[in-house]
Structures are given as C-alpha cells and as structure tokens.
Amino acid sequence: MKKIFAFLMVLSISIFALSSFTHALPNSVSQAPNLWLRYDSGLFTSAGEVSGWNDSNGINFVRGATGPLNTSTNLFFDGSDSLSGSFPSLNVGSYAVFVDSLATGNILSTSDSSIDLSGSSSGYSYGGVTVTSNTLGYDLIVINQESTGLYLYHNGSRSAISGSLSTSINSLSIGGGEFGLKEVITYPAGLSTCDVFKLQRYFDSRYGLSNTRLYNSYAYSSSHSVNEGVIGIHSCDSSLNSPQAQSDEVTV
Numbered sequence: 001m002k003k004i005f006a007f008l009m010v011l012s013i014s015i016f017a018l019s020s021f022t023h024a025l026p027n028s029v030s031q032a033p034n035l036w037l038r039y040d041s042g043l044f045t046s047a048g049e050v051s052g053w054n055d056s057n058g059i060n061f062v063r064g065a066t067g068p069l070n071t072s073t074n075l076f077f078d079g080s081d082s083l084s085g086s087f088p089s090l091n092v093g094s095y096a097v098f099v100d101s102l103a104t105g106n107i108l109s110t111s112d113s114s115i116d117l118s119g120s121s122s123g124y125s126y127g128g129v130t131v132t133s134n135t136l137g138y139d140l141i142v143i144n145q146e147s148t149g150l151y152l153y154h155n156g157s158r159s160a161i162s163g164s165l166s167t168s169i170n171s172l173s174i175g176g177g178e179f180g181l182k183e184v185i186t187y188p189a190g191l192s193t194c195d196v197f198k199l200q201r202y203f204d205s206r207y208g209l210s211n212t213r214l215y216n217s218y219a220y221s222s223s224h225s226v227n228e229g230v231i232g233i234h235s236c237d238s239s240l241n242s243p244q245a246q247s248d249e250v251t252v
C-alpha cells in the first residue's frame with residue numbers, strides 16, 4: 001500500500017512539474033535579462049500614441065517626433081515612429097525580438113551598428129544575412145553569441161552569421177521601419193543552447209506559437225514528438241548541447 005501511495009505521489013509531482021514548465025517565463029533562463037520591453041507593460045501614452053516605454057529594470061525609452069501606436073496586441077510603428085533609450089553601459093551577448101507583422105525598414109539600431117536589425121519584403125537582415133519571413137504574420141528573431149560564432153535563430157531555424165555580438169552599448173533606437181512589435185529582450189552574455197530553447201518556449205507559451213515549431217531544431221527523446229507535453233521537462237546533454245526529454249530534472 002505504501003509503495004502504491006509513493007508511486008502516486010511521484011506521478012502527481014511529475015504531472016505538476018510538466019504542466020508548470022509550459023508557462024515558464026524568461027526567468028527560467030540561467031541569465032537575467034538586462035533589458036526587457038513588453039508591449040503591454042511600462043507604457044506612457046497620450047491619445048493612443050506611446051510617449052515613453054519603461055523596461056522591467058527601469059530603463060526609459062522616449063519617443064522621437066512621433067511615437068508608435070499602442071494597440072491591444074502590439075506597438076505599431078508606421079515608418080516614421082521611433083523610441084530611443086540611453087544608459088551608462090549595456091552589455092549585449094544575446095537578444096530576442098518578436099514582431100507580429102512583416103517589418104520593413106529599421107527595427108533596432110545603435111550608433112555603432114553592433115546590434116542593428118532591419119526588415120524588408122525579403123525577410124529580416126542582420127550582418128548581411130537575410131532570413132525569409134514566414135507567412136503566419138509573426139516572427140521571432142534571436143541573435144546569439146556562442147562559442148563557435150554568432151548565430152541567428154528565426155522561428156527555431158539556426159543559421160551561422162558573421163560578426164561578433166559581445167559588445168557594450170549606451171543607446172538603442174527602436175523604429176524607423178513599419179512593423180508591429182511585441183517584445184525586445186537582451187542578455188549580457190551569449191545564451192547556451194538550452195537557454196535559447198527556454199527563451200523560445202517562453203514566446204511559444206505566452207503567444208501560442210506552437211504551429212511555428214520554434215523548437216524544431218532541437219533533439220528530443222526518440223519516443224516523443226515535439227508536440228507532446230514532455231517537451232517542457234528536459235536537461236542539457238553536455239555532449240550534444242541540446243535539450244533531451246528527461247524526468248528527473250525540471251527547471252521552472
């Protein structure tokens with residue numbers, strides 16, 4: 001009887017851990033973001049136009065001649081709108097940008113062009129590399145500095161790109177192009193493969209992006225498909241540096 005009770009307790013804990021991870025926030029990543037802007041938080045508006053945007057760490061962005069429109073689903077930049085922020089120093093080893101309408105023109109820019117990201121009818125460009133936008137109406141771009149070089153993740157697909165992201169910036173401009181923006185997140189150093197997975201899973205969970213298969217470039221236990229709930233319980237296999245389905249380690 002005791003053995004049956006113990007088994008049921010373990011099963012219940014496993015199910016709880018499984019369900020809770022699927023809603024994990026970026027704080028499950030081993031690094032804390034040093035800049036985190038969300039379309040539904042920290043906004044100052046006037047007549048629907050954004051005049052200021054505070055990130056979760058208190059960094060303030062202010063509008064240029066015109067600010068983006070605050071809609072119920074994003075901040076919409078019409079091609080002339082912009083927001084800019086200044087700070088003593090911000091190290092950037094990885095960043096993520098999530099837009100929900102095809103971008104044309106500048107999305108992010110800095111005075112030294114170190115983390116510039118732009119869009120066009122062909123897709124999204126960074127460091128001379130362009131990735132094609134999908135047809136679902138939204139795109140998640142992650143630029144990440146890794147030990148073997150710089151990589152661009154676009155809706156889960158990983159491509160090597162030229163350049164080096166580890167840099168210190170003291171200003172950042174958002175806008176100049178036409179796009180709908182949901183979030184911008186930066187990290188002080190490059191993320192591990194597992195942390196990139198967790199970051200993508202955050203966007204997937206928050207915005208319901210399962211059909212984009214943001215995690216399709218990762219290896220899982222062969223007994224499970226990527227659409228099964230077990231994708232949330234994993235640890236990193238040090239030899240493959242990729243998420244593997246596990247039942248004994250849970251990060252939430």
